[in-house]
Amino acid sequence: MPEKISLLIVDDEASVRDSLENWFREDGYAVRCVENAKTALQLLEEENFDIIITDIKMPGMDGLEMLKRVKSLMPEAIVIVMTAFATVDTAVQALKDGAFDYVTKPFDPDDLSHLIRNASRQITLKAENIRLREQVINLENVEDIIGDSDPMRDLLKEVQRVAQSNATVILTGESGTGKELIARAIHANSSRRFFPMISVHCGALSESLLESELFGHEKGAFTGAVYNRKGRFEMADSGTIFLDEIATISPKMQIELLRVLETKSFMRVGGNKLITSDFRVICATNRDLKQMVDAGTFREDLYYRLNVVNIRIPALRERTSDIPLLVNYFIQKFCTSMSKSPVTIEKAALERLQEYDFPGNVRELENMIERAIVIGNGKEIKVRDLPLSKSSNMTTVESLDELEKKHIVFMLDKYEWNISRTARALGIDRVTLYNKMRRYDIEKPE
Amino acid sequence: MNLIRLISLGYFDRQLLENVAEDVSACFTLKTETIVHFHDLEPYYDSNRRQYDANRLLAYIEAEFRQEHQKTIGLVSVDLFIPILTYIFGQAYLNGYAAIASFYRLQNELYGLKQNNLLLKDRLVKEINHELGHCFGLIHCYDPLCVMRSSTYVEDIDQKSKYFCTKCQSHL
Numbered sequence A: 001m002p003e004k005i006s007l008l009i010v011d012d013e014a015s016v017r018d019s020l021e022n023w024f025r026e027d028g029y030a031v032r033c034v035e036n037a038k039t040a041l042q043l044l045e046e047e048n049f050d051i052i053i054t055d056i057k058m059p060g061m062d063g064l065e066m067l068k069r070v071k072s073l074m075p076e077a078i079v080i081v082m083t084a085f086a087t088v089d090t091a092v093q094a095l096k097d098g099a100f101d102y103v104t105k106p107f108d109p110d111d112l113s114h115l116i117r118n119a120s121r122q123i124t125l126k127a128e129n130i131r132l133r134e135q136v137i138n139l140e141n142v143e144d145i146i147g148d149s150d151p152m153r154d155l156l157k158e159v160q161r162v163a164q165s166n167a168t169v170i171l172t173g174e175s176g177t178g179k180e181l182i183a184r185a186i187h188a189n190s191s192r193r194f195f196p197m198i199s200v201h202c203g204a205l206s207e208s209l210l211e212s213e214l215f216g217h218e219k220g221a222f223t224g225a226v227y228n229r230k231g232r233f234e235m236a237d238s239g240t241i242f243l244d245e246i247a248t249i250s251p252k253m254q255i256e257l258l259r260v261l262e263t264k265s266f267m268r269v270g271g272n273k274l275i276t277s278d279f280r281v282i283c284a285t286n287r288d289l290k291q292m293v294d295a296g297t298f299r300e301d302l303y304y305r306l307n308v309v310n311i312r313i314p315a316l317r318e319r320t321s322d323i324p325l326l327v328n329y330f331i332q333k334f335c336t337s338m339s340k341s342p343v344t345i346e347k348a349a350l351e352r353l354q355e356y357d358f359p360g361n362v363r364e365l366e367n368m369i370e371r372a373i374v375i376g377n378g379k380e381i382k383v384r385d386l387p388l389s390k391s392s393n394m395t396t397v398e399s400l401d402e403l404e405k406k407h408i409v410f411m412l413d414k415y416e417w418n419i420s421r422t423a424r425a426l427g428i429d430r431v432t433l434y435n436k437m438r439r440y441d442i443e444k445p446e
Numbered sequence B: 001m002n003l004i005r006l007i008s009l010g011y012f013d014r015q016l017l018e019n020v021a022e023d024v025s026a027c028f029t030l031k032t033e034t035i036v037h038f039h040d041l042e043p044y045y046d047s048n049r050r051q052y053d054a055n056r057l058l059a060y061i062e063a064e065f066r067q068e069h070q071k072t073i074g075l076v077s078v079d080l081f082i083p084i085l086t087y088i089f090g091q092a093y094l095n096g097y098a099a100i101a102s103f104y105r106l107q108n109e110l111y112g113l114k115q116n117n118l119l120l121k122d123r124l125v126k127e128i129n130h131e132l133g134h135c136f137g138l139i140h141c142y143d144p145l146c147v148m149r150s151s152t153y154v155e156d157i158d159q160k161s162k163y164f165c166t167k168c169q170s171h172l
């Protein structure tokens, strides 16, 4: 964040001032409080504040009168008016006189935070527009995306390009390639970054659960629902919604989703009020959606709606030069979180990692390093700490037959080609073992 | 050496207190101490709002338990409010000694969902870590997974982790 945004709070009640001050300080704002309009106006002559929040009913000059004076002095000022008793008249008057917004006490925590973020966004975007004209932007919040290889550079360039737009993005890539990280990077570098990015893992939810998750429900919608529950689309208002594993949603949800994407509005379950929400959609899949469209399992209209920008995330085996960087990054990360002093990795182990083809991609590497730190000697990660031993030098495409053959040879080796002992260890009789050896062409080496 | 004290006020499940203390201790890599404090909450009840006054409770905790090199968080099972807000999950003195958190609105049952004790514990740990983070001087963080991200409703809490991001961690 650039410089702190400054707030001036004007209220005659000490408890209101203190509560607001505490709340906004924790939110990272610079806060000043005064107890009446006169002091506020005096202070405003000496000092600049980005946002002014004022009560209406105060002894002496009231908030509406102060609003008018502030606006005549500083037409750009953002003034938010609060009141304990809302009347339509005062609200209309306040907005006519140039108030940024009008709120009734006590507020919903969420409304307050939304209100203030809206105001801050207006301020920072204005400042940013000026800066943007002067310099090239760099990506922020991409510290967790590790890699210096050409495919990764291209990917980050792409992220930078799409972050500026509001277009729907679909991320494709094998599982474990870090699709959510890329989605976060796009969000964090867009003008929506002051609002949340909400993730939904579509594959993990049943159809009925997904509906309530996405759209929320009204209190009393069913037994026990004492409070309203916001759905993910509502939570993502002004922000981004990330729909992971989009290929897994049912035909019914595909229609619902298409409708919401087009209208940007929906109703909570058990509700009758149409809620609108301004969200950007980023979705991800490890499947070939086009193929699913051709096979009739994914709606074509939804496909075209989502597939505006398609970003492919490279598999780890396509960027093996990044493996040393990633290994170091994960060592740092896990040693810190386990409160261990940093370990190193022996050269042979690193080489073996670069030869491996990582069907589970970065996540698999991450798990391997975590495990190696747990089981290792606490100083250096060795080849034996990695689950890459010779006998299990396997890829996921290996068939069961191939595995069985390898295992039999391994066991025969272990028991020095003694058929009885090997058969016993394998839990089969000698005849079966001979048959399998014939079938797989296994012969004792000279 | 810093110490974190978790104090339950009023009715509070003992096992839950112990369980969250363990998690909080791991996240901060600091020792925690749990205290069951039989303090009557009735004087903090506001019959107009049918909620408990978090400002006054927090002031009480700070007055009663303030100690150098210690951060104290009071845990309650009742619904908390402050005058300007309809409810709060918790609050803290920024850079101070005391904080307070409630698990009342963290319970799935209140939203018509199935009771889930594991989720409840997880949410409470996040809420405690967050408020204690404020006691250690941390302000809200934009990292989506960082526990210092501001969460104003319960589904929002589920989106973040119970851990501090590297940047916040380095300020602890």
Ligand SMILES: [Zn+2]
Binding pocket: A026, B130, B134, B140, B150
């Ligand atoms: Zn906070």
Ligand SMILES: [Zn+2]
Binding pocket: B141, B142, B143, B146, B147, B148, B149, B164, B165, B166, B167, B168, B169
């Ligand atoms: Zn943080």
